[in-house]
Ligand SMILES: Nc1nc2c(ncn2[C@@H]2O[C@H](COP(=O)(O)OP(=O)(O)O)[C@@H](O)[C@H]2O)c(=O)[nH]1
């Protein structure tokens with residue numbers, strides 16, 4: 001079932017409320033004061049059964065300029081607007097202001113309704129229609145259908161109903177799978193029921209028993225009951241006018257301007273980056289940090305605009321601004337807002353939120369402006385937006401991306417899948433990386449490996465921790481491992497335990513290195529049981545100090561030398577001789593003392609003690625008091 005919201009707009013007394021009464025039978029002027037003064041002050045609501053059988057929610061807005069803030073609270077999320085013009089008066093100031101607001105809020109479609117035709121002659125009516133058409137040229141209603149009616153005689157009303165039915169039939173359904181979101185326009189308490197909040201459900205669904213969060217302030221409450229146009233329902237979905245009976249909160253905790261939403265969906269924000277446009281007939285320019293009234297959803301706050309790309313924003317211009325809000329509100333990328341001058345209060349422009357959680361910016365920073373331009377380009381398109389967010393996060397798992405993009409899990413999932421298939425992003429384990437980041441990182445890793453292998457041709461690889469140092473430090477070791485695993489599959493690198501190398505790399509001593517290596521092993525072979533200190537030997541063979549670790553690693557890795565202790569290295573022949581001597585001894589005797597082994601080998605205590613300790617560590621021997629026994633006789 002598709003639900004939709006129809007709203008009114010137009011100058012005060014042009015017959016909006018009377019029209020809604022003629023269409024729906026409901027008097028939307030519900031406040032006592034409204035009845036007494038005969039004008040609409042606040043929003044009025046009515047259910048509207050369309051001829052085709054669907055039920056629409058109608059939001060009737062006040063026209064009087066003093067109550068534009070109430071009009072704004074209702075106008076935000078209409079599917080269709082009825083722009084009402086009195087046939088006796090034609091287009092008036094609030095007709096124009098409402099039209100500008102509707103345009104800034106990007107209301108998708110409308111019908112122009114000329115009312116009170118019972119009061120004018122046919123000829124006059126045609127003149128008014130012509131005038132209205134002319135004034136709508138260049139606006140979103142330029143091509144809108146136009147209809148003339150009388151709420152008093154009923155003329156034209158049934159034709160208008162048919163027209164509304166036809167136009168709304170073309171409206172695409174709202175996203176009911178997205179997280180629940182409902183800007184509140186009223187809250188009151190009703191004896192015996194507690195707190196009741198009302199609003200237009202703009203996305204998702206809500207069910208009795210759900211926990212919802214009210215932001216701001218960010219408190220949760222349980223939905224005890226749901227009403228849509230006076231009937232109790234078990235659930236409500238996007239496009240409906242909804243009243244929620246909430247348990248666990250006071251009405252003062254849920255004021256107009258707050259949003260009821262799925263818990264955790266919003267964090268209130270008091271700074272947003274936006275693209276801001278001033279109306280070409282705005283009576284004034286905005287200077288940097290000028291205070292303005294800022295209207296978003298049903299919220300209204302005072303904001304100061306930090307103009308990021310110009311000294312001042314002149315009528316007709318568009319620019320980037322960081323809006324610093326006096327009070328926090330719930331905001332989302334793509335939300336439209338209206339700005340009105342601080343005093344006197346008139347509508348001067350509006351904009352689109354590009355980033356609801358920006359960092360602090362300096363003005364005129366090319367990098368900031370570039371980023372905002374990217375966000376703006378991505379507004380109509382979720383894929384590029386996801387990519388921009390991913391580029392900012394570098395590498396991210398699903399839930400972090402979900403938070404950053406505020407897309408519903410289901411739509412994010414399908415976008416990620418599509419982009420993975422088209423190669424725009426790479427999946428590494430459970431993490432996602434934009435393809436550009438991936439390529440950049442793979443390049444960094446590749447050139448680091450080249451550099452390392454060239455500098456240390458004797459080493460079989462670089463340690464993971466050292467290699468990770470070439471990538472941004474924000475990456476966790478786990479993410480780095482996932483990334484490595486992913487590029488390993490690509491066949492560029494290979495990983496052996498802790499060591500990473502270019503694929504198919506094997507240590508390859510240069511002829512010069514080979515000479516030095518032979519010289520060193522020669523010295524050790526000759527020295528036998530009285531080996532020299534390694535560092536000195538390396539130095540005497542001409543190994544520069546920066547490469548001594550590398551030579552040592554290679555000599556040990558290739559098995560030419562065996563490390564007995566930090567200070568003691570044997571040539572492999574001497575080591576084999578030591579192991580053979582040891583096993584020969586144990587064949588004839590179950591125990592061995594240090595002195596015995598020293599005498600058999602003709603070596604010194606300085607050598608034998610570390611050697612036996614080495615055998616203990618290798619689990620070849622085991623120490624028992626003053627002597628040793630074989631672990632595996
Ligand atoms: N004769 C006549 N009067 C109308 C018609 N529609 C509204 N009115 C009168 O115009 C006045 C303002 O109407 P209302 O609906 O309150 O205007 P709103 O401020 O736009 O909501 C009221 O006195 C209505 O009775 C109409 O079609 N014909």
Ligand SMILES: [Mg+2]
Pocket residue numbers: 016017018039040060061062063
């Ligand atoms: Mg009214």
